[in-house]
């Protein structure tokens with residue numbers, strides 16, 4: 294029986310994939326084998342030595358100590374693309390919100406109730422303060438053309454916008470899915486200096502944190518409207534607020550409110566609603582639960598952010614799963630331990646990713662305890678499981 298701890302509300306449709314005969318679900322989870330998480334911050338959590346995997350029901354993994362997990366042989370999964378449509382639809386709202394002063398208009402309309410003049414008359418008199426531009430014919434810059442960025446870029450072409458995209462690491466899949474009318478920018482300056490609207494769809498990493506700062510803003514068009522449905526950390530808020538005050542930035546629509554942004558004119562804050570649809574919550578939960586189950590039960594790795602994708606159909610016999618450093622001689626050392634125990638290796642697979650690698654062996658014959666301890670005694674072996 295595997296213990297699975299949920300750190301956030303996870304759609305019950307996903308949890309159904311963790312059958313009660315094999316998995317015990319627990320919110321408190323004193324010693325979980327697996328963790329299911331959305332945005333809960335895990336950086337200061339103590340992760341026990343028994344923890345095998347963390348599955349993020351969503352895209353961003355900056356709330357998880359991924360490097361530390363890698364060193365300890367904890368596999369971290371996410372659910373690529375599972376909430377992309379939900380975010381795309383909210384970006385559509387964000388585009389309109391950033392131009393048409395809808396949030397300000399709604400807030401103003403609410404104040405009319407207390408006035409002496411008829412509301413309809415006040416509306417017609419006051420509406421001119423909320424005039425804002427249309428999207429059609431304007432230039433949209435999409436920074437990051439992954440699961441969400443591609444959907445946003447393609448959608449904007451259907452709104453009659455001219456779309457420019459920037460992503461130096463674009464995947465082949467994403468490139469195939471991108472509309473041919475999206476213009477490819479090879480550097481960021483090229484994109485930011487001509488766009489009326491700019492939308493961010495990149496992960497928060499050491500390289501991207503604070504990337505929208507005074508320097509980048511100074512290269513943007515006067516009055517540019519910026520949308521951030523990616524992560525708050527991508528933007529230097531002090532620089533952004535000062536650009537909103539000077540009018541250099543016309544509007545900032547952001548899914549990540551924080552103290553300094555609230556109440557700033559021109560800033561529209563949403564409470565991290567990008568993925569908050571029943572459809573997306575269900576998609577993410579189902580995918581995360583399946584990834585976790587597949588790894589805990591069979592050792593297969595799919596959609597991990599820190600270990601390679603490795604899977605084999607399960608046959609008869611036992612499976613030995615080894616997480617190790619990506620250094621020469623490991624395969625020979627691992628198979629040597631299996632041979633010495635008299636095991637016949639029926640199938641074997643090995644893949645590496647950066648500093649780490651993963652090897653799975655399907656063997657016939659009972660696996661004696663010495664195999665596990667023998668493997669763990671080898672240098673550069675991080676974790677061994679016999680399933």
Ligand SMILES: NC(=O)C1=CN([C@@H]2O[C@H](COP(=O)(O)OP(=O)(O)OC[C@H]3O[C@@H](n4cnc5c(N)ncnc54)[C@H](O)[C@@H]3O)[C@@H](O)[C@H]2O)C=CC1
Pocket residue numbers: 351352353354373374376377380436437438439440441442459460461462463464467494495496497500501522523524548565566567568569
């Ligand atoms: N507001 C919300 O509720 C949600 C926010 N997100 C955020 O959006 C981000 C993107 O999500 P997905 O599109 O699903 O991820 P993804 O991994 O499919 O796409 C990210 C893209 O960013 C690109 N990229 C990385 N560094 C870059 C850089 N310096 N410049 C330009 N491009 C760069 C990558 O090559 C990749 O194509 C997530 O990491 C997460 O932080 C994701 C889902 C929901």
Ligand SMILES: O=C(O)C(=O)COP(=O)(O)O
Pocket residue numbers: 331332350351352353354376565567568569
């Ligand atoms: O998937 C992501 O990166 C998100 O930001 C969504 O977060 P959530 O699952 O709604 O807490």
